[in-house]
Amino acid sequence: MIDLFAGCGGMTSGFMAAKGFKPVMSVEFDLRAAATYAANFGESHTRYADIATIPDEEIPEVDLIIGGPPCQGFSNLGSRNVLDPRNKLWKEYIRFVRHAKPKVFVIENVDRFFSSSEFALLQAEATPGGLLESYELSSGFLLAADFGVPQRRKRTIVIASRIGKIPLPVPTHARTGTLDDLPEWHTTRDVLSGLPETPVTTELPASLEEFFGVDVPGIFKSSDLHIGRNPTAMSLERYRHIPPGGGRFNLPDHLLSRCWREKKTGTTDVMGRMRWDMPSLTVRTEFFKPEKGQYLHPQWERDDNGHSVDRPITHWEAARLQSFPDDFQWCGTKLQIAKQIGNAVPPMLAEAIARHLKPYLRGTARHTTPKAVPCRLCRPAG
The missing domain is CATH 3.90.120.10 (DNA Methylase, subunit A, domain 2)
Structure with missing residues (x-):
């Protein structure tokens, strides 16, 4: 897999915890975040660079691309200026998709991204004649607490697949008294x-x-x-x-x-x-x-x-x-x-997404919603 806009590596941490995923390239523009990523996952595949400066010929073919373009331009804490250059970095993400040819790619962003003009453009590229016409998109909101994270963090998740449409993962946890068959949310x-x-x-x-x-x-x-x-x-x-x-x-x-x-x-x-x-x-x-x-x-x-x-x-x-x-x-x-x-994707949320994707990438899923998988805090020790 490739991790773009990798930050300190929260998303890679979750995918590695799910087992079976190998990062072969990560890209991060912030030196200290890139150093944190390298300290945990290795410096050899970590690119401390502006994503726009990485030549097409250096992008390896992979099964999966993950990442979240900087969210500040979309956040309801910011101005939501459509001309903010950070809002255009998703186009670099698409450039990587075009050259790496992944079976699946995943984008994580703030909840307001779902109603942004950039998201509408992304959807348009996945229609006939678009840059992503071979991909089918599933998108929506995931609440981190529903996947074992002790935090009510709501995020937009996009799963794009050229091996058959893949739905978003189903919750593995629930608020107290809402779903008896699921473990309760983790608390502070x-x-x-x-x-x-x-x-x-x-x-x-x-x-x-x-x-x-x-x-x-x-x-x-x-x-x-x-x-x-x-x-x-x-x-x-x-x-x-x-x-x-x-x-x-x-x-x-x-x-x-x-x-x-x-x-x-x-x-x-x-x-x-x-x-x-x-x-x-x-x-x-x-x-x-x-x-x-x-x-x-x-x-x-x-x-x-x-x-x-x-x-x-x-x-x-x-x-x-x-x-x-x-x-x-x-x-x-x-x-x-x-x-x-604060900017990281919660590793447990990423792990839930990774476990959900694994059977599709291996060709063992029927492209139906799989059963929920408990998080590592709920599984017995060992």
């Missing part, structure tokens, strides 16, 4: 409980490793990412007022910023606290800033003798909420690693 408790509540440092270890001829910070273990911050007294006072599932609307007037005081609606997850009994909301790139979303640690008890953890989640906790395994290795500064975590 499943992945955050047991980690040290008080990080002992605010900094990564001093370490450098060479990748692509350049020294980058790393290689760091997941436990090295359990780093705290130094919040102000005002911030700590705000944290103490926020109950699980709550947010800025739980703050008394004297703790409200001017913009919060004047904005009576919207941004409900700002300064929010997670809940132990639910998956987190979407982990974005600035999860270490509670003013950006629901990123406060879920432990909270209101009374004076209660036990509360009044801090945002750490990088390690964010990586666990994204379903990265603890043996995953990281390169970059604190900000760069946070960006890698």
Whole structure:
């Protein structure tokens, strides 16, 4: 397989966990993300480069292409400017498809991609006379929590196949009380409980490793990412007022910023606290800033003798909420690693897609919806 816009390798991590998939090329423009990918999956097939600079003749033929062109242009957090050059990078993806001739390719993107003009153009290319006329497309939304990820992260998934139409995978998990035959969603408790509540440092270890001829910070273990911050007294006072599932609307007037005081609606997850009994909301790139979303640690008890953890989640906790395994290795500064975590495809979601695709790629599927496969957190040890 080829992984395009590979980032730190969340999608490759999931496909490798599903067994039977071999990456022969990955392409990533960001040096530190490419270094993280190389640290986990090898530097020899990792291309740290602008995808547009890779010649056609260097693109190998493969069975599968995976990847997600940068999503910021489509995100409802951005301007959705159709002229944003990042919105055009999907055309490079199509160039790779044309030369690699995969049986299947998979695109992952933010949920708003589904209603974008770029998605409409992609669909048009899969009609007679288009660049992708030999492919049949299946597309829709997948919720990461439905596939074992302890996070309510909704994404657009496109599966394109020239070996017969392949449907999207069916959920392997369900919200409590909705489907009795499926395991329940994983919660923040499943992945955050047991980690040290008080990080002992605010900094990564001093370490450098060479990748692509350049020294980058790393290689760091997941436990090295359990780093705290130094919040102000005002911030700590705000944290103490926020109950699980709550947010800025739980703050008394004297703790409200001017913009919060004047904005009576919207941004409900700002300064929010997670809940132990639910998956987190979407982990974005600035999860270490509670003013950006629901990123406060879920432990909270209101009374004076209660036990509360009044801090945002750490990088390690964010990586666990994204379903990265603890043996995953990281390169970059604190900000760069946070960006890698927030931008990644959750490995468990990728693994579910990989397991779903495997029988089609092997020619053993009847192109009907297969039975759900439990995730690795639900399967018995060994």
